[in-house]
Amino acid sequence: MARLALLSVYNKTGLVELAKSLVVEFGFDLISSEGTAKTLENAGLKVLKVSDYTGFPEILGGRVKTLHPQIHGGILARSNMEEDITDLANHQIHPIDLVVVNLYPFEQTIAKPGVTMAEAIENIDIGGPAMLRAASKNYAHVTVLCDVEQYKPYLEELRQNNGHPSLEFQRQCAFKGFLQTSAYDSAVANFLRQQSTILPHWKTMGVYLKTLRYGENPHQSAAWYQSGTYSTGWSGATQLQGKELSYNNLVDLEAARCIIAEFTDPAVAILKHTNPCGVGVSNTLLSAYCKAFAADPISAFGGIVALNHPIKADVATELTKTFLECVVAPGCDDAAKEIISNKSKLRLLVLPDFISSPKEKVKIIAGGFLVQDNDNIVMDTSKWQVATEKKPTDEQLVELLFAWKVCKHVKSNAIVVANNRTTLGIGVGQMNRVGSVKIALEQAGERAQGGYLASDGFFPFDDSVRMSAAAGIKAIIQPGGSLRDKDSIKVANELNLVMILTGVRHFLH
Numbered sequence: 221m222a223r224l225a226l227l228s229v230y231n232k233t234g235l236v237e238l239a240k241s242l243v244v245e246f247g248f249d250l251i252s253s254e255g256t257a258k259t260l261e262n263a264g265l266k267v268l269k270v271s272d273y274t275g276f277p278e279i280l281g282g283r284v285k286t287l288h289p290q291i292h293g294g295i296l297a298r299s300n301m302e303e304d305i306t307d308l309a310n311h312q313i314h315p316i317d318l319v320v321v322n323l324y325p326f327e328q329t330i331a332k333p334g335v336t337m338a339e340a341i342e343n344i345d346i347g348g349p350a351m352l353r354a355a356s357k358n359y360a361h362v363t364v365l366c367d368v369e370q371y372k373p374y375l376e377e378l379r380q381n382n383g384h385p386s387l388e389f390q391r392q393c394a395f396k397g398f399l400q401t402s403a404y405d406s407a408v409a410n411f412l413r414q415q416s417t418i419l420p421h422w423k424t425m426g427v428y429l430k431t432l433r434y435g436e437n438p439h440q441s442a443a444w445y446q447s448g449t450y451s452t453g454w455s456g457a458t459q460l461q462g463k464e465l466s467y468n469n470l471v472d473l474e475a476a477r478c479i480i481a482e483f484t485d486p487a488v489a490i491l492k493h494t495n496p497c498g499v500g501v502s503n504t505l506l507s508a509y510c511k512a513f514a515a516d517p518i519s520a521f522g523g524i525v526a527l528n529h530p531i532k533a534d535v536a537t538e539l540t541k542t543f544l545e546c547v548v549a550p551g552c553d554d555a556a557k558e559i560i561s562n563k564s565k566l567r568l569l570v571l572p573d574f575i576s577s578p579k580e581k582v583k584i585i586a587g588g589f590l591v592q593d594n595d596n597i598v599m600d601t602s603k604w605q606v607a608t609e610k611k612p613t614d615e616q617l618v619e620l621l622f623a624w625k626v627c628k629h630v631k632s633n634a635i636v637v638a639n640n641r642t643t644l645g646i647g648v649g650q651m652n653r654v655g656s657v658k659i660a661l662e663q664a665g666e667r668a669q670g671g672y673l674a675s676d677g678f679f680p681f682d683d684s685v686r687m688s689a690a691a692g693i694k695a696i697i698q699p700g701g702s703l704r705d706k707d708s709i710k711v712a713n714e715l716n717l718v719m720i721l722t723g724v725r726h727f728l729h
């Protein structure tokens with residue numbers, strides 16, 4: 221037998237062309253599982269069936285095809301080790317030079333509407349990954365191709381190296397082999413996990429999606445991984461125009477998405493460095509955008525804008541009046557697309573499902589990672605307590621809910637000053653709460669008069685309440701839970717404020 225190539229592929233694209241070159245140009249013999257052999261035979265190629273070689277038929281409806289020592293011995297043997305060569309000879313095993321495998325389409329199968337569990341299970345490839353792993357492990361002696369895209373570069377490599385690929389080429393193929401099997405198993409594990417209610421915090425980290433130009437800074441490399449098993453969230457978004465998305469764009473877009481997902485009325489959030497600089501909710505999307513922009517026009521320059529309703533011409537015209545990095549909405553009509561196309565660098569995305577949030581959040585620490593539930597708690601206003609003698613009106617409750625929802629998405633310590641469902645001042649990420657209060661009130665200025673203030677955590681002292689009242693704030697919403705709550709409530713009563721305690725904290729780091 222000449223050099224042996226084992227071909228066992230679900231996706232038969234490019235198979236015949238590859239096999240012809242292997243035989244004609246490089247003198248390979250071919251060995252294949254049933255379906256693959258049939259395709260090759262139909263193209264007039266001579267091929268040995270795995271079952272004829274091993275003397276063992278495919279069984280269990282294809283669950284066992286290539287899982288045989290004669291196959292795996294041939295893949296795993298080290299051609300430079302005498303003991304391995306002797307073992308092969310003793311058991312009539314021929315070494316295999318090339319393994320070409322692509323796997324059952326598990327992800328495409330589970331993405332099909334109405335797919336049954338049985339169908340999903342039968343599409344978990346077992347023999348294919350076993351061969352990919354074996355060949356990748358033995359890359360010093362075997363080349364492994366797991367993707368149709370590798371066929372041409374492989375043939376080119378053979379042509380340039382007298383029919384033998386370089387070790388570096390084989391190593392790269394092995395890397396791709398293990399990348400493929402780990403991604404495949406991640407998809408299976410995540411799918412099974414989704415079917416289970418008892419595995420809350422076990423998660424595989426995801427499937428590689430694409431390499432990004434760089435990370436948070438140009439010297440940091442970065443890549444995008446998909447954590448769902450199919451196109452959910454941002455991997456289901458369509459970029460209609462503009463420059464390539466960066467790491468920071470994606471981080472900001474996600475932060476913006478979380479804010480607008482809080483609202484059903486037309487809502488717009490403008491983000492900078494993962495914090496909102498302007499959020500507006502209104503009866504029309506145009507008015508919501510104008511409110512969000514007017515909240516802090518200086519910071520809005522170069523911002524990331526998320527809108528929770530489809531963009532039409534009126535909003536598109538406003539959007540193009542300033543420099544923005546990215547715009548995302550659940551839709552964008554043709555007239556709006558036309559208008560925005562004048563700003564050719566602006567990244568415009570359509571994200572059909574901007575509501576679904578991940579169930580968990582992951583943070584990497586040295587030597588491991590932490591997983592927590594996402595802050596997806598349903599806001600239950602019936603559990604809010606009015607702590608002050610002065611009670612809120614219905615209108616004030618609407619305003620307080622707006623400020624509270626935005627505050628949830630501002631980095632702690634977070635303070636939001638708002639009115640007319642528009643942010644007016646946002647205090648972000650200060651190491652003491654009163655520092656954030658000061659920033660938010662200063663930014664709001666005169667606009668704080670008659671306004672509302674939300675705090676993501678409790679007030680440890682009454683100073684924030686005094687400052688709020690002095691700036692003209694009429695009502696405060698905060699979690700409560702401090703040992704000195706009574707001090708804050710007493711001052712709120714003295715200064716004729718409304719204060720609501722939500723009983724829920726929304727730290728964000």
Ligand SMILES: NC(=O)c1ncn([C@@H]2O[C@H](COP(=O)(O)O)[C@@H](O)[C@H]2O)c1NC=O
Pocket residue numbers: 228229230231252253254255256257282283284285286287321322323324344345346347348349
């Ligand atoms: N069970 C096995 O021994 C086995 N060996 C190879 N396969 C897969 O069967 C497919 C090729 O089958 P066929 O040549 O019969 O079309 C490939 O996707 C390959 O990954 C197997 N199928 C599933 O596990």
